[in-house]
Each structure stands twice: as C-alpha cells, then as structure tokens.
Amino acid sequence: MGNSRFLYLIFSVVIVVALIFDLGLLSKKNQVITIKTALVQTIFWVLLSLAFCTFIWFNNQGGTGKQDAISFLAAYLLEWSLSIDNIFVFIIIFTFFGVKEENYSRVLLLGILMAIAFRIVFIAAGSQLVVRFDWIMYLFGIFLIYTGIKMFGSNEEEEFTPDKNWAFKLLKKIMRITDTEPDGRFIIVKNKQVVFTKLAMVVVMLGLIDIVFALDSIPAVFSVIPDPTKKMLIYSSNIFAVLGLRSLFFLLRGAANKFNYLQQGIAIVLLFIGAKMLIEKWIHFPVWVSLLVIVVCIGSSIFYSMWHKQKNGDQDISQ
Numbered sequence: 001m002g003n004s005r006f007l008y009l010i011f012s013v014v015i016v017v018a019l020i021f022d023l024g025l026l027s028k029k030n031q032v033i034t035i036k037t038a039l040v041q042t043i044f045w046v047l048l049s050l051a052f053c054t055f056i057w058f059n060n061q062g063g064t065g066k067q068d069a070i071s072f073l074a075a076y077l078l079e080w081s082l083s084i085d086n087i088f089v090f091i092i093i094f095t096f097f098g099v100k101e102e103n104y105s106r107v108l109l110l111g112i113l114m115a116i117a118f119r120i121v122f123i124a125a126g127s128q129l130v131v132r133f134d135w136i137m138y139l140f141g142i143f144l145i146y147t148g149i150k151m152f153g154s155n156e157e158e159e160f161t162p163d164k165n166w167a168f169k170l171l172k173k174i175m176r177i178t179d180t181e182p183d184g185r186f187i188i189v190k191n192k193q194v195v196f197t198k199l200a201m202v203v204v205m206l207g208l209i210d211i212v213f214a215l216d217s218i219p220a221v222f223s224v225i226p227d228p229t230k231k232m233l234i235y236s237s238n239i240f241a242v243l244g245l246r247s248l249f250f251l252l253r254g255a256a257n258k259f260n261y262l263q264q265g266i267a268i269v270l271l272f273i274g275a276k277m278l279i280e281k282w283i284h285f286p287v288w289v290s291l292l293v294i295v296v297c298i299g300s301s302i303f304y305s306m307w308h309k310q311k312n313g314d315q316d317i318s319q
Contacts, residue, residue, distance in 0.1 A: 007232045010055065015239065018048055032101050033250040041247030049076055049240040056233075067287065068233060074291040075224045075237035078273070081266060081298040082217045083241055087249050089209060097198050103184055107199055108246045111206025118211055119238050122218045127228040137226065140219035141277030147216055148270035151263055167208040171201055210242075216270065223273045224290050226280070261308065265301025269294055 021044075033041075053076070057069035090108070099107060129136045171177075178188065178195040186200040217238070225233050272293050276285055 007056070007059070007236075011052065011232065011236050014048065014052060015243070018045075018243075033105055033247075035251065038247050038250035042244065042251050045240065045244035045247060049244070052236065052240065068230065070287045070291060071225045071230070072233050072237050074287050074294065075221045075234060076241055077291065077294045077298075078220055078224060078269065079217055079238050079241035080244065081269065081294060082213065082220070083245050083248070084252070084262060084266075086210065086213050086245065087252055090206065090249055091253050093202060093205060093209070097202050099199065099202055100184075103199060104250070105246065106184075107202055108206070108249060110203045111210075112242055112245055114203065114207030115210035115214075116239055116242055118207060119214055119218070119242065120235065122214050123231060123234050123238065126218050126222060127231050127234075130222060130226070130228045137222065137277050137280070140222060141274045144216070144219055144223075144270045144274030144277065146274075148267045148274060151270065152267035165205075165209070167205050170208070171204055175201060175204070177201055219277075220270065220273045223277045223280075224287060261301045261305040262298070263301075265297045268297045268301075272297075 050073075053069050053072050056072055057065050059065055090111075094104065094107075176193065176195045178190055178197060184199070186197055186203065188195060188197060221234055221238065225237075273290070276290065
C-alpha cells in the first residue's frame with residue numbers, strides 16, 4: 001500500500017473513531033453543553049490533531065515526514081484561526097432564529113458535516129486548478145490580499161445580519177418553511193405538506209455560509225501546501241480544524257465580544273499569505289515562517305483584545 005493511501009486509511013479510521021467517541025461519550029442528545037464539557041471536547045480535538053501531526057512526522061517515507069508535519073500544523077492553525085471568525089457568525093445566526101440551547105450541538109454537527117462535504121469538493125477542484133494552471137496561485141494571492149485589506153478596515157458596526165444575507169434569501173425561496181415549534185425536528189407534515197422547520201434552515205444556512213469562509217481558507221491553505229499531490233495534508237488539516245469548531249463554539253460563545261481585534265490579526269495573516277503567494281517565485285519562505293506568522297498574529301491579537309478590554313473596563317470603573 002502506498003504512503004498516500006496508508007495516510008488516507010489512518011485518517012479515515014481516526015475520524016470515524018473520534019466522532020463515535022465525541023458523540024457517544026462526550027455528547028448526549030439535547031444536552032446543554034457546559035463550558036467544562038466544551039473545554040474537554042476542544043482539548044480532545046486539538047490533542048487528536050497534534051497526534052495525527054506526530055504520526056505524519058514519524059511516517060517518514062520519502063524523507064518528507066518532518067516537512068509534511070510542519071506543513072500540516074501550519075495549515076491546521078491557519079484554518080483553526082480562520083474558523084474562529086465563523087463562530088461569531090454562527091452565534092448571530094443561532095440568536096436570530098431563536099434556536100434552543102439544547103439543540104445547539106446537533107444543529108452545529110450537521111452544519112459542520114455539510115461544510116466538510118463542501119470543502120472536500122473545493123479542495124479537489126482547487127488542486128486540479130493548481131495542476132493545470134500554475135498562474136492560479138497569483139489570483140489566489142491577489143484575492144487574499146484584497147480580503148485581508150477589506151477585513152482589516154471593516155468596522156465593528158458592520159455586523160452580520162442573517163435576514164439580509166444571500167443564503168437566507170435563497171433558502172426562503174426554495175424551502176417551504178414553518179414557524180411552528182418543531183420540538184427538535186427538522187421536517188414536519190403540515191396541512192398534508194412536508195415542510196422544513198427553522199432548525200433545518202439553520203443547518204443548511206450554516207453549510208452555505210461556510211462556502212464564503214472556504215473562499216478565503218482554501219486558497220490560503222494552498223499557500224502553505226502548494227504541492228497538489230499532497231491533498232491529504234490539506235484535507236486532514238481542514239477537516240480536523242472544522243470538526244473542532246463545534247466544541248470551540250461552546251467555549252467561545254460567552255467571550256465573543258472580548259476579541260475585538262482578532263479580525264485584524266486574521267487580516268494580517270491573510271495579507272502575509274497573499275503576498276507570499278505573489279512573490280514565491282522569487283523569494284521562498286520556509287513553511288515554519290508561515291507557522292510563526294500565524295501563531296504570532298493570532299496570539300497577539302487575542303492578547304491585545306483582552307488587554308484593551310480590561311483597560312477600558314478599568315477606565316469605566318474609575319469614572
């Protein structure tokens with residue numbers, strides 16, 4: 001069995017076993033997820049991702065194990081940091097639709113599984129584009145720089161509004177929706193017609209919204225792992241990060257307003273990644289440089305957000 005197939009097999013087994021463990025032992029149906037449970041689940045997914053990274057490191061066929069492991073870690077952290085931005089949008093969507101807290105976990109899981117399916121398609125398509133048109137990397141770079149500039153300069157007041165979003169308008173046109181309380185169900189029969197509940201709309205909307213986020217993250221991850229023959233590293237880093245979104249949601253939802261400058265940190269990462277893609281032909285940056293930039297930018301923006309929040313709070317109290 002080839003090394004690539006072996007990695008696919010190990011990754012598939014790990015994901016299936018991890019999902020069974022997560023859903024069967026760490027989550028119960030209609031259970032309100034506490035901060036403690038969310039922390040345990042977050043640690044579980046992070047440690048599992050690091051364990052897979054370690055496996056890649058020691059699976060040194062072809063002598064690229066160490067380099068592949070660093071690439072995986074950089075791509076994972078990049079996707080993980082970009083995913084934090086998704087969480088704040090998820091919080092707004094749940095609040096807008098009035099989703100009950102006991103339904104959060106199930107709705108998130110289904111939305112995230114749908115997002116994974118979309119990402120697999122995008123990664124496969126992106127790999128083919130990179131193979132056939134090497135100049136596509138320059139377009140990816142320009143797009144990321146544009147996105148980074150736009151994200152860095154956006155105001156806090158420019159809040160996501162679900163009822164004005166394209167996904168919401170699309171679903172209202174193509175889905176027969178009922179406002180009847182579904183008691184946790186996604187589909188009900190009303191007046192002899194099959195109709196979708198608000199929970200079903202939320203699930204589909206989470207998946208569709210992730211398409212927009214994938215437009216940023218997929219090109220960005222190709223800058224870290226530009227070799228289209230190493231799709232396994234791209235798939236695994238993306239899927240590990242996205243699967244950890246559910247527990248991260250419950251861990252961060254109470255602290256969403258404490259990271260006001262996280263968006264600027266993510267924007268700087270996108271600017272760096274975009275610039276790197278444009279000048280890669282003349283100036284080559286090792287993968288560990290990308291890893292360092294991601295860690296420093298995201299970590300600094302989080303700490304600065306917390307410091308700034310505390311500083312303003314202290315000033316308010318003194319006044």
